[in-house]
Amino acid sequence: xxxxxxxxxxxGPFAALIPGFxxxxxxxxxxxxxxxxxxxxxxxxxxxxxxxxxxxxxxVPALLSGQKVIISTGxxxxxxxxxxxxxxxxxxxxxxxxxxxxxxxRANYLCLHRMESALAEGRFRSRGEVAQLGVIERWSAQxxxxxxxxxxxxxxxxxxxxxxxxxxxxxxxxxxxRLDDCFLVKARRRAQEADVLVVNHHLLFADMALRDEGFGxxxxxxxAFILDEAHQLPETASNFFGISLGGNQLLELARxxxxxxxxxxxxxxxVRQAAERLEKAVREMRLAFGxxxxxxxxxxxxRLAAGVQGxxxxxxxxxxxxxxxxxxxGRGEGGGRASWQGRATGWGWGVNVVCAVGSxxxxxxxxxxx
Numbered sequence: 001x002x003x004x005x006x007x008x009x010x011x012g013p014f015a016a017l018i019p020g021f022x023x024x025x026x027x028x029x030x031x032x033x034x035x036x037x038x039x040x041x042x043x044x045x046x047x048x049x050x051x052x053x054x055x056x057x058x059x060v061p062a063l064l065s066g067q068k069v070i071i072s073t074g075x076x077x078x079x080x081x082x083x084x085x086x087x088x089x090x091x092x093x094x095x096x097x098x099x100x101x102x103x104x105x106r107a108n109y110l111c112l113h114r115m116e117s118a119l120a121e122g123r124f125r126s127r128g129e130v131a132q133l134g135v136i137e138r139w140s141a142q143x144x145x146x147x148x149x150x151x152x153x154x155x156x157x158x159x160x161x162x163x164x165x166x167x168x169x170x171x172x173x174x175x176x177x178r179l180d181d182c183f184l185v186k187a188r189r190r191a192q193e194a195d196v197l198v199v200n201h202h203l204l205f206a207d208m209a210l211r212d213e214g215f216g217x218x219x220x221x222x223x224a225f226i227l228d229e230a231h232q233l234p235e236t237a238s239n240f241f242g243i244s245l246g247g248n249q250l251l252e253l254a255r256x257x258x259x260x261x262x263x264x265x266x267x268x269x270x271v272r273q274a275a276e277r278l279e280k281a282v283r284e285m286r287l288a289f290g291x292x293x294x295x296x297x298x299x300x301x302x303r304l305a306a307g308v309q310g311x312x313x314x315x316x317x318x319x320x321x322x323x324x325x326x327x328x329x330g331r332g333e334g335g336g337r338a339s340w341q342g343r344a345t346g347w348g349w350g351v352n353v354v355c356a357v358g359s360x361x362x363x364x365x366x367x368x369x370x
Contacts, residue, residue, distance in 0.1 A: 026053075073199075073228045108149065115163075
């Protein structure tokens with residue numbers, strides 16, 4: 001591999017290409033560490049503060065490594081910036097012909113079949129949506145990627161997008177008449193061919209979840225993974241691998257337990273008492289946390305976990321008395337104990353990550369790298 005400190009030095013190609021470029025020792029040291037990690041197929045975690053220049057520090061060795069590298073960013077905006085701004089600049093500075101590609105989730109690509117169906121049906125809530133669909137139709141004839149982020153005239157959260165993009169449920173797959181022109185299929189094909197692929201953390205974990213469940217894959221295999229903004233990984237991972245439990249589910253469990261107990265002649269007052277304790281814990285939890293989603297004191301969740309566990313143990317002990325109680329026992333144990341244990345122990349996943357770079361400190365655990 002070329003002399004990385006020289007490349008990022010005062011007389012290197014970046015200094016000649018970027019006005020005001022200033023060499024930074026921390027950037028050069030980080031780039032060398034990333035290069036050594038890629039060459040040795042090892043694991044490396046780095047905390048790079050603001051001003052380090054971490055993007056160039058990992059892009060330079062990634063493009064010079066000659067390996068298939070997947071780079072994952074924290075958000076789609078950073079993903080676009082990396083692919084459309086930073087990567088072309090680094091490729092130009094290094095004068096390399098590395099093949100790069102961008103891949104996002106399905107909902108980020110225009111579906112020609114659904115757009116044509118929307119045009120044919122003509123069912124819209126306002127004239128504004130009719131005009132927006134006309135804009136999308138004209139853009140569809142010009143775009144090469146079908147990435148809805150290209151069409152800046154419409155916000156990415158515009159309601160109309162749901163009518164002209166697909167989901168896993170409504171996609172026709174191989175039966176679609178526009179399969180040969182499908183932007184998503186083309187993007188995934190490019191991803192397979194590219195030397196460097198840029199994705200985001202949500203897509204990365206969606207792929208890992210699919211592989212873990214045996215339902216296929218979204219991303220190609222790679223020699224190395226570079227995870228930018230790695231401090232965001234725990235929260236994203238918990239969305240895919242964590243177990244969640246809502247207050248409505250717990251209240252429903254308590255009500256159903258009482259109904260089943262009455263159906264069986266109400267032989268045990270313990271069921272009602274356990275259910276009432278659980279209902280009280282849920283209401284206290286809601287008062288403590290409020291309506292808006294935010295972080296709160298764990299000891300409040302601990303009280304609720306105790307209520308769930310007590311409800312589960314009560315229902316499990318009475319499971320033999322009826323089918324309804326048997327179902328309740330399973331819900332109390334699996335929906336309560338396992339769920340809160342899942343939240344309490346954090347997250348775990350298995351992937352061979354070569355390099356992770358974040359702007360804040362990140363936790364690590366044995367057998368995993370982030």
